[in-house]
Amino acid sequence: MNKHLKAGIGTSVFGLTYTLGAWGLPRSTVGNPMGPVIYPLFLGGILTILGLLSIIMGIREQKEKGVEKQEGFKVTQTGKLIFISCAAAVLYALTFQGLGYVLATSLFMMIVMFALNGRKHWRSNITVSVAFSIGVYLLFSNLLSIPLPTMPFLDI
Amino acid sequence: MLDIFQNLLMGFQVALTPEMxxxxxxxxxxxxxxxxxxxxGPATGVAVLLPMTFTMGPTAALITMCGIYYGAMFGGSRSSILINTPGDGAALAATFDGYPMARTGRAEAALAMSGIASLIGGLIAAVMMVFIAAPVSRFAIKFGPAEYFLLMIAALSMTASMSKKNVVRGFISMFIGLMIATVGLDAQTGTNRFTFGIMELQGGIDFLIVIIAIYALGEVFKSYKSIQEGKVKMQTKFGKIWITKEDWKKCWRPILRSTPLGFIIGALPGAGGTMASLMAYNNEKQLSKNPDDFGKGEIVGLAAPEAANNASSVGALIPMLTLGIPGSGTTAVMMGALLMLGLQPGPLLFTNNPDVAWGLVASMFVGNLILGIVNIPLAGVLVRVLSVPPRILYPIVLGLAFxxxxxxxxSTLDFYLMILFGMLGLGMEKVKIPTAPMILGVIVGGTMEVAFRQALSISNGSYSIFVKSPISVSLILIxxxxxxxxxxxxxxxxxxxxLVASFMDGEDGGV
Structure with missing residues (x-):
């Protein structure tokens, strides 16, 4: 599978789903009943066509250059780091309200820092994470007056 | 003519207050x-530092963001020169001769010349901006919804078709962006669209979330690769950062030649700084008496693209400010910021909010000068940041993004959306779909649909309205x-x- 094919299949599936979804949208009760539907229908239709075009290009390329060797699914170091960061981000979202900004952020930053910076630098990892969290908290709640969730029991 | 100067004077009164x-x-x-x-690069810079401006007034916020924008442009070439790693696509050309200069012991001259060329390029481009912005917006004010809709399509398709080699992928990206913009409560009829019963989605997906997801999360994730690759040793001690008389003699003509080139390319939707700087570089190489020196530390090869780059960053603001249509990822971010402040960029900005519009134009002069001052003598101090390992800086950028x-x-629901869009951005990069057209689509999508439906209700549902006026026809041609x-x-x-492939390959979504 080359990139054209992959992009094309993904796009046309998404385009088709979107078009069906647009068709299923409730008709408007005021003005033209199709008012809110026409524009999304156009978008979905065109994207589906673009996806099909991409598939055609992919098939043509495959004919010209032959089928690309399928690389086995390999977990690269970068991929692993991205996965850890995303998992940490989901955890961050889950704990944000409960733990409060400072604790949740310190936790999130520490996970990412330990993954990126290595265990060897644990001292700077912890210092930067905590200093960043407290610094941003103070900046936002005092200077910018945007309230952030506070820690349980303590009002900071 | 006189009113331009009066307006500009008013702008300077805004931009020169100590606060600004x-x-x-x-x-x-x-x-x-x-x-x-x-x-x-600049897009990430503006996206990440955006919250800083939330509580400022619109003028202050806008001026701060312009400072971030120019600063990031200046900064991008620092890392090109010193560690051969461009901060963004537009700084790519600065590695060709800047890095060889640094390696042969001329880092000081390279840093100074890149600053001087950027400064001159930015200043001259700002002068051009003064004379072009108002007439363009006056022309665009005559546009009806049908013309406006077509104009947006024209700008989007230019971006989509120029952003990468493959036009289909550019358009795929653009349509995904437009689709994201349709989520939420339809403002004209109150119909819920694609909200999946989630209350928070009724207000639509904030384009700022998509922007931050793509430019902060996505770009940082992509840069994880550079952590494993070994770091280039960087010079940390500098002598006097300045250029010699001979350097100046050699470079002033190329700088003056590259500035208008950069400005015009920047003003075209989709082309952007990368293309401007690479074209300027190729141009000077062809004009040079000894083209073989290029790539080995020829100072002209650094000065020309730097001037073009900064000039294009000013030019890129023209379609965004006067037409309300951003031509690149970075200006899309700037436009997102403006919208967030409740300002609608477009032809009316110059008549409804002249203080903001002209204050912004004036701040281009002030901002470029200040950055010149900050970046030339203080370059030695600022580049210390480069010796802080990115392993520590990337998590901080992530923290700022959240x-x-x-x-x-x-709302923490936005966190999930951001992770989702960050991954979407990465996935798109994987199959070589550029992300810049998507960002543009998300930003102008709402306005575009409104214009589309307004046009249709004027014509009672007849699509012929889109080919009625000569402006529409020429836009369709474009x-x-x-x-x-x-x-x-x-x-x-x-x-x-x-010949052609050499610079057509370089462009990358005009970031």
């Missing part, structure tokens, strides 16, 4: 720091040309591969 000077300097310094990080998203909507252009380009490129 402080903001533009702060924005400039912070932007320089973000811009210096490998892989992170707090930024939270500050926009006060759309057709911009779709066909890449096809023709590819055909020509296959005939004379080496």
């Amino acid at each position: 000077l402080f903001w533009v300097t702060l924005g400039g310094v912070l932007g320089t720091i973000v811009g210096m990080l490998p892989g992170l 707090i930024g998203v939270y500050a926009i909507g006060n 759309i057709a040309v911009s779709i066909l252009f890449p096809v023709v380009k590819e055909w020509i490129a296959s005939k004379r591969k080496p």
Whole structure:
């Protein structure tokens, strides 16, 4: 599978789903009943066509250059780091309200820092994470007056 | 003519107050720091530092963001020169001769020349901006919804077709962006669209979340690769950062030549700084008496693209400010910021909010000067940031991205959306779909649909309204040309591969 094919299949599936979804949208009760539907229908239709075009290009390329060797699914170091960061981000979202900004952020930053910076630098990892969290908290709640969730029991 | 100067004078009165000077300097310094990080450019800089401006007034916020924008441009070339890693696509050309200069012991001259060339390029481009912005917006004010809709399509298709070699992928990206913009409560009829019963989605997906997801999360994730690759040793001690008389003699003409070139390319939707700087570089190489020196530390090869780059960053603001249509990822971010402040960029900005519009134009002069001052003598201090390992700086950028998203909507649902869009951005990169057209689509999508439906209700549902006026017809022609252009380009490129391919390959979504 080359990139054209992959992009094309993904796009046309998404385009088709979107078009069906647009068709299923409730008709408007005021003005033209199709008012809110026409524009999304156009978008979905065109994207589906673009996806099909991409598939055609992919098939043509495959004919010209032959089928690309399928690389086995390999977990690269970068991929692993991205996965850890995303998992940490989901955890961050889950704990944000409960733990409060400072604790949740310190936790999130520490996970990412330990993954990126290595265990060897644990001292700077912890210092930067905590200093960043407290610094941003103070900046936002005092200077910018945007309230952030506070820690349980303590009002900071 | 006279009113232009009066307006500009008023703008300077806004931009030269101590408060604004402080903001533009702060924005400039912070932007320089973000811009210096490998892989992170102006779009990331503005996206990440956005929350800083939330509680400022619109003028101050805008001026701060301009400072960040120019700062990131200046900063991008610092890392090009010193560690051979461009901060963003537009700083790529600065590695060609800047890095060889640094390696042969001329880092000081390289840093100074890149600063001087950027400064001159930015200043001259700002002068051009003064004379072009108002007439363009006056012309665009006559546009009806049908013309406006077509104009947006034209700008989007130019961006989509120029952003990468493959036009289909550009358009795929653009349509995904437009689709994201349709989520939420339809403002005209109150119909819920694609909200899946989630209350928070009724307000739509905030484009700022998509922007921060793509430019902060996505770009940082992409840059993880550079952590494993060993770091280039960097010079940390500098002598006097200045250029010699001979350097100046050699460079002033190339700088003056490259500035208008950069400005015009920047003003075209989709082309952007990368293309401007690479074209300027190729140009000077062809004009030079000894083209073989290029790539070995020829100072002209650094000065020309730097001037073009900064000039294009000013030019790129023209379609965004006067037409309300951003031509690149970075200006899309700037426009998102403006919308967030409740300002609608477009032809009416100059009549409804002249203080903001002209204050912004004036701040280009002030901002460029201040950045010149900050970046030339203080370059030695600022580049210390480069010796802080990115392993520590990237998590901080991530932390800033999350707090930024939270500050926009006060909801952690946005965190999930951001992770989702960050991954979407990465996935798109994987199959070589550019992300810049998507960002543009998300930003103008709402306005575009409104214009589309307004046009149709004027004409009672007849699509002929889109071909009625001569302006519409010429816009349709532009759309057709911009779709066909890449096809023709590819055909020509296959005939004379080496020449054209060399710089057409370099552009990358005009970031």
